Amino acid sequence: MPVSSRWKVDLFPVLLVGLALLTTSLATPTAHAAEATPANGAVRTLIIDTDPGADDVIALLFAMASPQELKIQALTTVAGNVPLAKTSRNARLAREWAKRPDIPVYAGAPRPLLRTPIYAADIHGSEGITGVKVYEPSQPLAEGNAVDYLIRTLRAAPDRSVTLAMLGPETNLALALTQAPDITRGLRELVLMGGAHFNGGNITPTAEFNVFADPHADEIVLKSGVPITMLPLDVTHKILTSPERIAKLRNIGNQAGKTVADILDAYVQHDMQYYGLTGGPVHDATVIAYLLQPSLFRGRQVNVEVDSREGVGFGQTVTDWYGGLKRPANVNWISEGDAQGFFDLLTQRISRLP
Numbered sequence: 200m201p202v203s204s205r206w207k208v209d210l211f212p213v214l215l216v217g218l219a220l221l222t223t224s225l226a227t228p229t230a231h232a233a234e235a236t237p238a239n240g241a242v243r244t245l246i247i248d249t250d251p252g253a254d255d256v257i258a259l260l261f262a263m264a265s266p267q268e269l270k271i272q273a274l275t276t277v278a279g280n281v282p283l284a285k286t287s288r289n290a291r292l293a294r295e296w297a298k299r300p301d302i303p304v305y306a307g308a309p310r311p312l313l314r315t316p317i318y319a320a321d322i323h324g325s326e327g328i329t330g331v332k333v334y335e336p337s338q339p340l341a342e343g344n345a346v347d348y349l350i351r352t353l354r355a356a357p358d359r360s361v362t363l364a365m366l367g368p369e370t371n372l373a374l375a376l377t378q379a380p381d382i383t384r385g386l387r388e389l390v391l392m393g394g395a396h397f398n399g400g401n402i403t404p405t406a407e408f409n410v411f412a413d414p415h416a417d418e419i420v421l422k423s424g425v426p427i428t429m430l431p432l433d434v435t436h437k438i439l440t441s442p443e444r445i446a447k448l449r450n451i452g453n454q455a456g457k458t459v460a461d462i463l464d465a466y467v468q469h470d471m472q473y474y475g476l477t478g479g480p481v482h483d484a485t486v487i488a489y490l491l492q493p494s495l496f497r498g499r500q501v502n503v504e505v506d507s508r509e510g511v512g513f514g515q516t517v518t519d520w521y522g523g524l525k526r527p528a529n530v531n532w533i534s535e536g537d538a539q540g541f542f543d544l545l546t547q548r549i550s551r552l553p
């Protein structure tokens with residue numbers, strides 16, 4: 200992949216600039232609580248940053264089946280659940296399955312900012328999607344790097360007009376923000392799957408995978424001043440599959456319903472066993488449900504910081520639920536969700552696909 204060699208050369212100077220910015224212009228978070236929830240029915244201009252990933256693929260199909268509400272400009276990919284070449288291929292597969300050739304896919308960062316790369320093939324399989332056959336899709340990647348795409352697009356966008364859904368490690372946006380801090384102007388909101396507080400972690404006792412995979416990136420994003428909604432494990436572990444919910448998807452009778460059911464049947468096994476749950480979470484798809492129907496969710500405006508120091512708390516989101524630190528709220532932290540409402544909406548939207 201041509202982008203890989205480019206990043207190997209360019210990454211270190213970018214990091215130095217990023218670290219310098221961290222201590223200056225990005226250090227003042229501001230909250231925009233009133234802006235965090237969209238009016239129902241409004242069309243959102245959306246970019247989806249993703250590391251597919253079994254649950255990412257379901258989230259992408261869910262989003263691409265909802266063109267009335269979500270005007271998807273592009274998918275941008277990042278290394279995460281599996282290496283970048285595979286996350287990029289899997290995003291292109293989701294696009295092919297949804298029959299949305301109009302949506303470009305840009306590949307981004309092949310590794311985290313500073314930490315050693317980690318992957319999650321034990322959960323998502325070595326190809327990054329469980330339960331279905333993967334192959335090379337017919338449509339290629341778009342020319343150019345995802346980070347350049349984000350900078351170019353957000354600079355050209357009207358003020359506070361673009362929502363970014365983030366379903367993986369936040370490396371791409373962190374790189375864009377450090378290279379071009381002015382792009383916050385074009386961002387309306389970040390809606391991201393990541394973090395854990397009441398639930399505990401899924402990759403360490405305290406850390407959730409997306410944040411743990413690049414805590415330094417999360418640190419930059421949390422301090423960006425852009426309105427942020429986070430869907431952490433606290434809520435995703437309350438929205439669980441059941442045999443009936445998966446059967447409803449399968450019984451739609453279309454290919455997409457079968458694909459989602461096949462992915463879930465394989466994907467939920469690990470989590471059900473590991474956590475002793477009755478079903479499995481579909482983490483990233485909750486981001487899309489939130490964008491489509493925020494009334495399904497409940498949360499609180501809180502201050503969130505990430506622990507990026509080496510040690511047992513590495514990658515933990517420190518969530519000041521009770522406001523004891525008296526620091527400004529920077530995140531709309533979602534803690535509750537309507538599980539049946541989520542699966543009804545997912546099933547309804549997947550039924551619109553081929």
Ligand SMILES: [Ca+2]
Binds near residue numbers: 249250255280483
């Ligand atoms: Ca993901």
